[in-house]
Amino acid sequence: MRVPLEWLREYCDLHMDAHTLAQRLALTGTEVERVEHHGVSELEHFVVGHVLERRKHPDADRLSVCMVDTGGSAAAQIVCGAPNVAAGQTVAVARPGAVMPDGTRLRRAKLRGIESQGMILSERELQISDEHTGIMVLEQAHAPGTPLADVAPIATDVLVLEVTPNRPDCLSIYGVAREAAAATGAQLRAAPWDYDPGSLGELHGIEVLNEAGDELCPRFTARIFDGLRVGPSPLWLKARLMACGQRPISNVVDITNYVMLLTGQPMHAFDRERITGGRLTVRPALDGELLATLDGQQRTLSASMVVIADAEGATSAAGVMGGGRSEVSEQTTSIVSEAATWNGPNIHATSQALGLRSEASSRFEKGLAAEQTLWAQAVATRLFQDLCEARVRPGTLDIGAPPAPPLEIHLRDARIERLLGMVIPRARCRELLETIGFDASDGGDGLDVTVPDFRRADVTREADLIEEVARLAGLERLPATLPARRAAVGRLTAAQRLRRRLEDTLAAQGLHEIVGWSFAAVEQAARLLEQHPAVELANPMSSEQSRMRTSLLGSLLDAAARNRARGATRIGLFESGAVYLPDPDGPSGVAREPHHLAALVSGPVRPPSWREQHPPQADFFAVKGLLGAVLESAGIAWQLVAGAERPFLHPGRAATVEVAGASVGWLGEIHPRVAGDWDLDEAVAAFELDLSTIDPPGPQAFTDLVSFPAVREDLAIVVPESLPAGELVAVIATAGGPLLQASEIFDVFRDEQRLGAGLKSVAVRLSFRAGDRTLTDEEVARQRNLIVVAVENQLGGRLRDAG
Amino acid sequence: MSVTDRIEQLEREAQAAAAAAASTVAIEELRVRYLGRRAELPNLLRDVAQLPTDQRGAVGSAANRARKEIEALLERRAGELAVAELEARLRSERVDVTLPGDPLPAIGRLHLITQTRREIEDVFIGLGFNVAEGPEIESVHYNFDALNHDPQHPARAWTDTFYVTDEVLLRTHTSPMQVRAMERTPPPLYLIVPGRVYRRDSDVTHTPQFHQVEGLAVDEDITLADLKGTLLEFARAIFGAEREVRLRPHFFPFTEPSVEVDVSCFACSGGLAAGGERCGICKGTGWLEILGSGMVDPNVLAGVAANGYDPERVQGFAFGMGIERIAMLKHGVSDLRLFYDNDVRFLEQFA
Structure with a gap:
């Protein structure tokens, strides 16, 4: 909503500049997006001039050289390009130094060799209208040199307001004046509709039938004006419309727009002679009914919309836009002025369906008061x-139906204090409410408040009244306190702490966290060689973002590819976030959203240096080490099981991650074909865990590891190549019994000649320890032998000969 | 040769060998040769008992003296050589100290959104709030209806909001969790809800996905002044101890009264930067808008009244802020889209 300050001052006695007013409005609930200047600046350089003489420019057919009396001792010579300039005219002159609306400063200039000491102005140059076929000729012969600003509307500040949807009353100049008065303490002048030159009672000459019903059309009012002369509007009216962002058209149309801007009530003027049959019918549109709207478009209507029709069919889409057929023209001499109330949600739906938002629809859709119709008729009557x-x-x-009776709400003093934490005395509340049009009277423990009709939709409860007094009393006076917090104990849950711990460890290992899109492209599943169902968006912004991701891997591959393309060589990325798995038992009935944690590494595991020019490339074991570091940092025991049934993984380098015997995710190298599809040519290794399946571990029980020393023994065991090392370690662990604290593979050796074909030697470091004594050599030797025997019997392994 | 002569001879030999020895390893060999278990001198000492009685004393003392002499000599000589050897080793170990040190695996970073989210979480945990998350795929009921949005509220439009079906959408704010939390937990309730939200918008200042933190405090006597105090503490924790907050009346369907909250600009004083020019961060206003909030609308409470939220008995405040907005303000990030570009050069800036 654009509010010219010049117009606002007509209704509110403001003694402050636009910025101060904007600040006061902002702090009382009317958001001011910005303050603009409309029209020209440096006003002392704009004066009234009399054209004394007009000569043709010697070197330019279209230019004339004028001598203009601008009140100075000598007439000014001004070169002018307008065809209508003539001696004897009273005109608007900009002298050198004047600043035009676009910010350019006028200078003395030579036009085709002739000096021009200023400029004779058109309406467009002054932003009074779009008129630019000729200069503006003033009707009254003001004295030359009179400041132009005194006789023409050439400059005003404009407040650009962002009106919240609950306040359609502020989509009007008088509504804003009411707020401005309340915000500043300035005097509000009488409403422009208080004087109505028209009359109520029966009207002859038009018949209106409401077939749509009171629900869709709660009120319909009309007046008839005869003997009307259509022509241009006066400057003041045109300038106000322009400052509000509307183009002047003709006095009749301009008046309907002006009335809407002033009262908030949209109006329409029908050419009475072009209403076929002399009767207007308000009715639901027919499905497929066509209407040519004023903007020159052909619109197809549907049965949910409401039209105003005459005998020939629809003439306007009610509350949205008029039709071209009964439009006021230069020949019009009699009009029907219509001001009606429409159903807000219905207008909203119509305007959405037609893709047509007008000044009218944007007001009606918020729900206007039926009383406003007669305000508009009163103001319009005077102007017509x-x-x-x-x-x-x-x-x-x-x-239409009689307006609802005024709403009365009881406002308790105690309730105000309890909700705000600040006392506003009853007398003050009453005063504040009255400045914005509410009636209030003492009533027991508070005020009995009557809501004005123009706020009926917004203020329906005690809490709404408290908001009104709070915002006007000044929230800057509100103390800053903290809740008493009788039962507030804040902490993260165990799951939240676990998540933070895992994220921190990944970062500490050198990986950067990314935040990917929750969206995925349809093709992503195919690129990952998967066929999982996903949650599809009904209205995606692009096919790239048309469904919800089912894993974090796509986000990581996208980010890896982007960084690789931008020159990064070592890639280490992770993401912690939700994935969206179709599931009718989910909270929305559509999906469940487990929180996943995934990491991806590729390229050298360390930056190369002069000591190590070719560090190892990240691979399966690099990411396995990473997974171990991450889970162990949180005290989570885990194991890998070969194979993962993930088609996007390298079939020989894929594993399932298990925690407490259950699968919690996968780990492996990305299939080269998949990685290649993301333009990643080196090995890419990754893991993804479903954190919702991992229980945060409880407190760690103490083990005494310092009182008695451990004894270490190394064993090299020759086993078949096909035996997974993990199985060997498992057999050793069982055979070693409780004294065996740890067994760790530190070498794998293959040599066909020394070991035999199809065999490998696995070196294991054993660590024996008892919690209550120092182990003797004999005890250790006994356990070691048990291990050797078990390996031999269960796995066919043998101890490798020394040397 | 008498035994004592032989002892003297051995002693002289050992002295000569020790003087000639060039390394501590050679001294170790001499120690074995002259003093070791199979060496001659210790054997002489061991065999003293078999000598005639009159010779025992002289031979024994001579051999003992010689052994001690040789021991001391070797010890001394070994010490001299060890010093020389260490010096030689240190000389040989000289390095070019101007070569680069070993690169450590760089420490990675949490995403700026996560850093900011945790910072916000920690402030509110300290103020007694718990942290909860809610579903991002949400029903129209929780996202709009239960939050008192009119049936024709513009945010419901398919042009503005992502829908899965007519009844299911991607949540447009973290606020639906207000209702879910109140359904689950009776008052008092102090909760923040960080998480992803979605709106159909994409330009320099909008991404279709972004992050919010919702806050909700419901108890018997929570006031608007408590909201101001809580957010003042928050603003000071995040933007500096000197900050003030300002409440501006506004409108949200699910709070009444509703306010927008501004924090005094941390980069300037009253809108003017140090050099006297207009501050670019607050655009010269001296204030930064950081969030929307208000007192929970009685209609919202009435919807969960069965779980103890009778609007005549309990009341509370709610707020919602954008994590990216806080991060952008705090770190001067100029383009929202950088948060989702995940360029490592962006990510690693924020320690």
Whole structure:
């Protein structure tokens, strides 16, 4: 909503500049997006001039050289390009130094060799209208040199407001004036509709039938004006419309727009003679019914919309836009002025369906008060009379349900204090409410408040009244306190702490966290060689983001590819976030959203240096080491099981991650074909865990590891190549019994000649320890022998000969 | 040759060999040769008992003296050589100290969104709030209806909000968790809800996915002044101890009264930067808008009244802020899209 300050001042006695007013409005609940200047600046350089003489420019057919009296001792010579300039005219002159609306400063100039000491202005140059076929000729012969600003609307500040949807009353100049008065303490002048030159009672000459019902059309009012002369509007009216962002058209149309801007109530003027059959019908549109709207478009209507029709069919889409057929033209002499109330949600739906938002629909959709219709008729009547020489017929057509009775709400003193934490005395509340049009009277423990009709939709409860007094009393006075917090104990849950711990460890291992899109492209599943169902968006912004991701791997591959393309060589990335798995038992009935943690590494595990020019490349074992570091940092015991049934993994380098015997995710090298599809040519290794399946471990029980020393023994065991090392370690662990604290593989050796074909030697470091004594050599030797025997019997392994 | 002569001879030999020895290893060999278990001198000493009685004393003392002499000599000589050897080793170990040190695996970073989210979480945990998350795929009921949105509220439009079905959407704010939390837990309730939210918008200042933190405190006597105090503590923790907050009346469907909250600009004083020019961060206003909030609307409470949220008995405040906005303000990030580009050069800046 654009509010010219010049217009606002007509209704509110403001003694402050636009910025101060903007600040006051912002702090009382009317958001001011910005303050703009409309029109020209450096006003002392704009004056009234009399054209004394007009000569043709010697070197330019279209230019004339004028001598203009601008009140100085000598006439100014001004070169002018307008065809209508003539001696004897009173005109608007900009002298050198003047600043035009676009910010350019006027200078003395030579035009085709002739000096010009200024400029004779058109309406467009002053932003009074779009008119630019000629200069603006002033009707009254003001004295030359009179400041132009005194006689023409050439400059005003404009407040650009962002009006919240609950306050359609502020989509009007008078509504904003009411707020401005309350915000500043300035005097609010009487409403412009307090004087109505028209009359109520029966109106002859038009018939209106409401077939849509009171629900869709709660009120419909009309008046008739005869003997009307269509022509241009006066400058002041045009300038105000322009400052509000509307283009002047003709006095009749301009008046309807002006009335809407002033009262908030949209209006429409029908050419009475072009209403076929002399009757208007408010009715639901027919499915497929066509309407040519004023913007020149052909619209297809549907049965949920409401139209105003005459005998020939729809003439306007009610509350949204008029039709071209009954439009006011230069020949019009009699009009029907219509001001109606429409159903907000219905107008919203219509405007959405037609893709057509107008000044009218954006007001109606928020729900206007039925009383506003007669405000508009009153103001319009005065203006039609004054500006179009129209005669108003007696009477007003007024159909619809009687307006709802005014709402009374009791406002308790104690409730105000309890909700705000601040006392606002009852007398002050009453005063504040009255400045914005509410009636209030003492009533026991508070005030009995009557809500004005224009706030009926917004203020329905005690809490709404408390908001009104709070915002006007000044929230800057509100103390800053903390809740008493009788039962507030804040902490992270164990799961939240676990998640943080795992993320921190990944970062400590040199990986950067990414935040990927929750969206995925349809093709992503195919690129990952998968066929999982996913949650599909009904209205995605692009096919790239048309479904919800089912894993974090796509996000990581995207980020890895992007960074690789931008020159990164070592890639270490992780993401911690939700994935979306279709599941009718999920909270929304569509999906469940487990929190996953995934990491991806590729390229050298360390940066190369002069000591190590070719560090090892990240691979399966690099990411396995990473997974171990991450899970062990949180005290989570885990193991890998060969194979993962993930088609996007290298079939020989894929594993399932198990925690407490259950699968919690996968780990492996990405299939070269998949990685290649993301333009990643080196090995890419990754893991992804479903954290919702991992229980945060409880407190770690103490073990005494310092009182008695451990004894270490190394064993090299020759086993078949096909035996997984993990099985060997498992057999050793069982055979070693409780005294065996740890067994760790530190070498794998293959040599066909020394070991035999199909065999490998696995070296294991054993660590024996008892919690209550130092182990003797004999005890250790006994355990060691048990291990050797078990390996031999269960796995066919033998101890490798020394040397 | 008498035994004593032989002892003297051995002693002289050992002295000569020790003087000629060039390394501590050679001294070790001499120690074995002259003093070892199979060496002659210790054997002489061992065999003293078999000598005639009159010779025992002289031979024994001579051999003992010689052994001690040789021991001391070797010890001394070994010490001299060890010093020389260490010096030689240190000389040989000289390095070019100007060569680069070994690169350590660089420490990775949490994403700036995560860093900021945790910072916010920690402030509110300290103020007695718990942290919860809610579903991002949400029903129209929780996202709009239960939060008092009009049936024609513009945010419901398919142009503004992602839908899965007519009844299911991607949540447009973290606020639906207010209702879910109140359904689950009776008052008092102090909760923040960080998480992803979605709106159909994409330009320099909008991404279709972004992050919010919702806050909700419901108890018997929570006031608007408590909201101001809580957010003042928050603003000071995040933006510096000197900050003030300002409440501006606003409108949200699910709070009444509703306020927008501004924090005094941390980069300037009253809108003017140090050099006197207009501050670019707050655009010269001296204030930064950081969040929307208000007192929980009685209609929202009435919807969960069965779980102890009778609007005549309990009341509370709610707020919602954008994590990216806080991060952008705090770190001067100029383009929202950088958060989702995941360029390592962006990620590693924020320690």
